[in-house]
Amino acid sequence: MIIDIISFYDEHPINEGSVLAGLQREGKDLAKLEPADLYPHDQDHYGHLEAVRTIAARLELEPGQRLLDVCAGLGGPSRLLADEFGVQVQGLDLNAGRVAGAEKLTDLVGLGGLCSFREGDATNMPFAAESFDAALSQEAFIHIADKQALFAELRRVLKPGGRLCFSDWVAGSGLSPDDRQRLQSDIFAQAIHEPEEYRGLIAAAGFHAVAAEDLTAWWHDLLIERLEMFRGMESDTVASFGRQRHETYITAYEFFVGRIIDGRLGGARFLATG
Numbered sequence: 001m002i003i004d005i006i007s008f009y010d011e012h013p014i015n016e017g018s019v020l021a022g023l024q025r026e027g028k029d030l031a032k033l034e035p036a037d038l039y040p041h042d043q044d045h046y047g048h049l050e051a052v053r054t055i056a057a058r059l060e061l062e063p064g065q066r067l068l069d070v071c072a073g074l075g076g077p078s079r080l081l082a083d084e085f086g087v088q089v090q091g092l093d094l095n096a097g098r099v100a101g102a103e104k105l106t107d108l109v110g111l112g113g114l115c116s117f118r119e120g121d122a123t124n125m126p127f128a129a130e131s132f133d134a135a136l137s138q139e140a141f142i143h144i145a146d147k148q149a150l151f152a153e154l155r156r157v158l159k160p161g162g163r164l165c166f167s168d169w170v171a172g173s174g175l176s177p178d179d180r181q182r183l184q185s186d187i188f189a190q191a192i193h194e195p196e197e198y199r200g201l202i203a204a205a206g207f208h209a210v211a212a213e214d215l216t217a218w219w220h221d222l223l224i225e226r227l228e229m230f231r232g233m234e235s236d237t238v239a240s241f242g243r244q245r246h247e248t249y250i251t252a253y254e255f256f257v258g259r260i261i262d263g264r265l266g267g268a269r270f271l272a273t274g
């Protein structure tokens with residue numbers, strides 16, 4: 001049984017080993033990888049490259065800017081943004097194994113000069129004030145209950161006028177206390193906010209021009225596909241963590257996707273200026 005958020009990601013179907021296994025199945029030479037070779041395997045969010053590029057457009061990234069990727073995981077979005085936009089990316093993640101995986105995958109594609117990764121909690125960041133021009137995150141703030149601390153930290157580490165853009169789950173009408181309880185225990189969804197409530201939490205930290213885009217219709221189809229992707233990763237997940245972990249993960253994901261289908265959950269992309 002998975003008892004905390006660190007263990008949950010230590011036994012996640014998308015991990016350093018699954019990325020390397022995917023590359024090997026494609027017959028890639030690990031000594032000659034390009035950043036784009038990783039993209040089919042290393043993006044742990046919804047909407048794949050289109051989602052990352054849309055965030056880049058919202059942030060109006062310029063080469064040489066310092067970008068913070070909050071809850072960066074294996075660093076898939078960080079590498080894409082460094083490679084395509086020439087930004088210096090600092091990734092932050094709570095999970096030491098994911099930070100190590102992000103560093104290894106980044107070295108494999110020769111982006112170590114543009115991307116670095118650090119272990120740490122997004123509610124207590126190991127960075128000086130006004131360190132970054134912009135910040136992003138994807139499908140991770142759902143794990144963080146203390147949004148007041150999270151947005152206060154983001155405001156602190158962004159330069160004045162710096163942009164924040166992130167996507168996350170939002171509560172739809174009819175999300176019940178039982179739904180919340182199950183999503184919390186199975187996927188560590190600690191706090192699911194309605195869009196207006198989420199905007200208020202961002203604004204309360206001192207961000208302005210807080211805007212929200214509804215992603216629910218887009219997520220509907222792509223999450224059904226993503227559930228199929230995780231089902232198709234059965235042999236890798238079983239080999240790494242055992243059959244019970246695969247089945248537990250799929251059951252939890254089916255429940256999550258079911259709530260997207262019935263409208264009790266949705267997705268949104270938020271943009272705000274510090």
Ligand SMILES: C[S@@+](CC[C@H](N)C(=O)[O-])C[C@H]1O[C@@H](n2cnc3c(N)ncnc32)[C@H](O)[C@@H]1O
Pocket residue numbers: 005009042043044045070071072073074075076077092093094095098120121122123137138139140143144
């Ligand atoms: C769904 S993954 C997203 C990874 C990455 N953003 C991507 O799109 O590929 C969520 C990540 O959030 C991290 N995380 C959860 N709570 C965190 C916290 N309080 N501080 C930093 N990272 C956290 C997890 O360890 C996990 O790697």
